[in-house]
Amino acid sequence: MKSRNRAMLEKSISAMIAAIETYNKPDFKYREETFSVLCINSWELLFKAKVLQLASNQVKALYVKERRIKKDGTKSAKEYVKTNRAGNPMSVSMYEAYRIVVEEYGVKVDKAVKENLETLVEIRDNSIHFMNDDLNLALKIQEIGTAALQNYLHLVREWFGDVLSRYNFYLMPLSFFRDFDSATGQSLNSNEKKLLTYIKRAEEAYEGDGDEAGNYNLALKIDLRFQKAKGREGVNVRVTNDPNAPSVRLAEEQIIEKYPWDFRVLTTRLKKRYKNFKSNQEYHDIRKSLEGNKKYCHARLYNPSNPESGSKVFYNPNIVGEFDKHYEKS
16 A cells, blocks of 8 residues: 555646646646646645655645633633534645744755745746736746756655656756747836746845755756767667666565664654753664664665765664653653
């Protein structure tokens, strides 16, 4: 049976593919707006998939909680699951899922990812005002969207392994279907101008303290050049279903599924779980004494084909039961 976080991840991937396919249609009048809606939906599902992975697939980790008002006007001590009009549990927003991943579990997410998504959300929220005959705005949206795709690819690979190898993720450059270099654009309303100003401010702020060598970006500029191919240039690629070929992806997925926590996540969860926890030598001694137990820990090689490449230890969430023997719960 497929785990909840895997099912959520597949929905996220499906939403991103739908965003790309919509954007790359030869003639689609609501291209940028629809892409932004579907892309943000994909990112929300990705963060929720990560929450489920970290929370041992407990779906309640995604529920919105509330304290009800009692008859005396005070709030209840107990938290209740908030429901929608249909009576179903409400799930957290994209930003709340992001906060849970980063703050509740201590997962490090590059600053550029959040800034890129905030800009894309602004595009989505303003989409009802757009009349995108303004090619400057269309190009800027594509730069933001291309960076969102690249960021997505990096995080999916980092969090869930090589699950996207069978897909081609790219946005067709504007020059393929618009004569952008010679076309002139005209802003049709003040909303477009305000959005372009907002994007420009975000880019200027990011350029001031961004890391050009990093894998994550707020926006990516596109430089398209056509060159005549000579002979059989390029690299030949062959996809095979040969059962004798080395199999890596499935094993990697299984490892990530069973051991989703790294040292940073483990330490963050223990700090929140216990009132007397300290990240000191006592903690490190307890942790290292458990790292030989395959039930709780697994050392993943940086390069699986090279046993001498070094490794990083990952943990099964059930390891907290062992720390319960040493610390007092909050």
